[in-house]
Amino acid sequence: MSLKNLFTDWSRYRKGIEEGGFHDYEHMWGMAVDLNKCIGCNACAVACYAENNLAVVGEQKFYDGQAMHWMRIERYWDEPDLGEDRVQEFNHHGASFIPFMCQNCNAATCEPVCPVAATYHTPDGLNAQVYNRCIGSRYCSNNCPYRLRFFNFFSYYESSWPEPLHMQLNPDLTVRDKGVMEKCTFCVQRIRAAKDKARRENRKVRDGEFLPACAQTCPTGAIVFGDLLTLHTPGGGVGETEVANLWRAHQVELGKTKQTKQNPELRGYRVFEKLNTEPCVMYLERVREV
Amino acid sequence: MSIPASLGGWVLALILGLFLGGAPSWAAKVPNAVPPDETYSGEYVEQPIEFPHDTHAAVNEINCLYCHTYARRSSVAGIPPTSKCMGCHSVIATDKPRIKKLTEYWEKRQPPPWKKVHDVPDFVHFTHEKHLQRFVFENEGMQVEDVAEVCAFCHGDVKSMTVAVKVRPLTMGFCRRCHEANEGPFDCWKCHK
Known part of the structure; x- marks a missing residue:
């Protein structure tokens, strides 16, 4: 069975541009992040730390690039070689920032390089990481264009939650040990709970029934999470979700390496979509005063 | 007419059950x-x-x-909570040593570990x-x-x-x-x- 799983089932749910980037199963979880609404407060990152048992690595290891922030606010400062006037202008505007989490690509570049198939695509459109199977080769991290995979170089859990802080650990997740790669899961434990509940009540998962920790915490509601599967139906599917509405409104389409929209008012884009990774996260560009 | 037939069925079943031994698997x-x-x-x-x-x-x-x-x-x-045990065992088999032990836990208001x-x-x-x-x-x-x-x-x-x-x-x-x-x-x- 395991060989069958490896060779056939494993790549069953990878959908790149050649297949329209679409997924033909129950769900396709995706996000829309409005950078106009994002105030860069880092609440999402903190919520992620609390929800997903993320290890706190300490200052030095943070500088060494070992921080375990599945969700992070990336900052970009102006280029120093812009010339005097432009630097002024950029300083005036401040840093530009973007909340960045695993893009859960439909044709993820991390998946095919794993030597032990520890990372694979689930029927839910998620890019999964199976910690027990991971041997820590770090190929996936090297192959991720977004740098959103985090490796446990040490047994961080030993010092991360001194008593009584270990009581805050989320029992729905494991605490990862040394030598294991980890990444954002779109809070799969919440997805799982919501699906269990829906099944119990004999219905489908409703839009907005649950949110990942980051979206739940965002004070400005910049992160919208939901099922993208209705994008499949041209002209709007039945029971279209909020996130699918946003994608449609900004004419961001799956299965494309470059969006063809003409209207400059539409702000939607996906990060590095030219790489044909088919990310499931859409960002809405920040509007700035010129 | 039907009584002997069902009796026969029972006997057959019993024999089968004895022959196979153990729990009535059918x-x-x-x-x-x-x-x-x-x-x-x-x-x-x-x-x-x-x-x-x-x-x-x-x-x-x-x-x-x-x-x-x-x-x-x-x-x-x-x-089950100890109250569920006590639901029966406040009246059933109260003189048995295990039940006495259970009652002790109950009276101490502690669940058995x-x-x-x-x-x-x-x-x-x-x-x-x-x-x-x-x-x-x-x-x-x-x-x-x-x-x-x-x-x-x-x-x-x-x-x-x-x-x-x-x-x-x-x-x-x-x-x-x-x-x-x-x-x-x-x-x-x-x-x-």
């Missing part, structure tokens, strides 16, 4: 299921009170779900609820009275034990083989967390 089969057959000899776990599952489940024929009531709606089957026997690792997401849905409540032709047969898939024949002992390996291979035989989900993230 009555308790779970439809639409392939039960796992691997075995494991777990260690005897010392419990605060040597709870006799055989007296409760076999002699008195109490349904598993009467005490392990969360199994049908939660991920864990649950150990039961030890876990069937423990899956922390990285496994297992729900009793889903398995009972599949094999009992959504299983056509299945009687809830026979739920012990479904429990026996993983917990063995508890009716013949006093304190529950682990008799199935409960390893990933065990789970996978059963999922394959019964067409359970394949996805890693269904169970791994």
